[in-house]
Amino acid sequence: MATTDRYSRQATTLALAHALSAAERGLAVIPLSRTKLPALRSPHRDAPEPAGPPCHGECGRFGHGVYDASTDPARIRALFAAAPWATGYGIACGLPPHHLIGVDLDTKSDTDSTATLRELALRHLFTIPPTIVVLTPSGGRHLWLTGPPDVVVPNSAGRLAPGIDIRGAGGYLVGPGSRTAHGVYATAPGTAHLTPAPCPRSLLRLLLPPPRSPRTGPGSPAGGAHGRGLVQFVLAAHEGQRNTRLFWAACRAYEDGIGPELTEDLVEAAVRIGLTAREARGTITSAARMTTHRPEP
Structure with a gap:
């Protein structure tokens, strides 16, 4: 038991160190559990929230997922102190100054997502510039890109193409150095020194939702x-x-x-x-x- 506790404390200490390092680069972070989920549960889980918009931390307590993300070292230490079981950290996407966009190339589907991305690049005439690449324990890859400040890229799963998920506004990426139940996330060799590259404009257009036809009916809200x-x-x-x-x-x-x-x-x-x-x-x-x-x- 003592060995397990010591191992857990070491994992948390390492995760905190990696999270603080990411924050120094302007990346807002939160602690994650070994399941890759936010380590702190919602403070509203046992009681209904008041009427109105959902609480995104206005109550002053931790446990609001990506809305807790911060680059402030004192706040990050407080988050990890409240979650001593955390073994990883998440990096919030869509926030300034980087407005991070994550391209998640999955290996769990039958489709070769890397080849699919190459086909998309050829078809839509874009190239992925040199950027940070994070290797996942399952063999997948996360490509880090940046978006313009006036464009909100939503999260999506398989909408761009089978096996390719997008992490955008309101989402997060598991940071390199995080330890999960399936292994450790690590920066791909030769990319750790890079900064997230701008998302190609042609790719950016593909990441935005297509226009929908308006649907109205008696008693319906506008649109x-x-x-x-x-x-x-x-x-x-x-x-x-x-x-x-x-x-x-x-x-x-x-x-x-x-x-x-x-x-x-x-x-x-x-x-x-x-x-x-x-x-x-x-x-x-x-x-x-x-x-x-x-x-x-």
């Missing part, structure tokens, strides 16, 4: 199911992503022809997550202008 989805996307924003999520949702709404009727719902959602109505209307106006006068690619 129907699609409009509700865009409003919920804004409501799920946390500090640092509120304006970019609102801008992305407004762009999608105007592209799909439901911008004017969804404006008030988007403004209301933005106010509920902390923006002012004036800020929200300015962002929506910018989105309308961009989508109405979109230059040819």
Whole structure:
């Protein structure tokens, strides 16, 4: 038992050291358990949350998953102190300054995801620049890319292609040096000294959700199911992503022809997550202008 406890403490100490090192590079981190899940459980798990947007840490307690992520060494130490069983760390995607995008090339499917990515690159005329690559215990690879600050890339599983998952806003990547139940994540040889490379524009376009046709019906909110989805996307924003999520949702709404009727719902959602109505209307106006006068690619 003593040996097991000592091993666990060593794993936690190493995970904390790696997490602090990542934070020095501007990457916001959280502690993970051996299952790769956030190590701290939600403080709201035993009681219903109050009406309104879900709590993303406004209560002041830990346990909100990726919304706990930080680059502050004192906060990171406090997170790990609250989770002494943590053996790894997660790196939040989509946050400044890197706006990290993770391309997860899986090996569990029957498809060769690496070959699939090469085919996509040939078809859409892009190349993956030299960047950080993390090797997973199962033999997969995580490619680290950066996105522009005004674009919100959502998480997706297999939407880009079978065997390729995307970690974007609201998601996280398991950091190199993390120890899980299946092994250790490690930086691929020759990539540890690199910085995350910018995501090629052609690939970035593929990572954004396709426009959906608006669906309306008697008694439905503006824009129907699609409009509700865009409003919920804004409501799920946390500090640092509120304006970019609102801008992305407004762009999608105007592209799909439901911008004017969804404006008030988007403004209301933005106010509920902390923006002012004036800020929200300015962002929506910018989105309308961009989508109405979109230059040819």
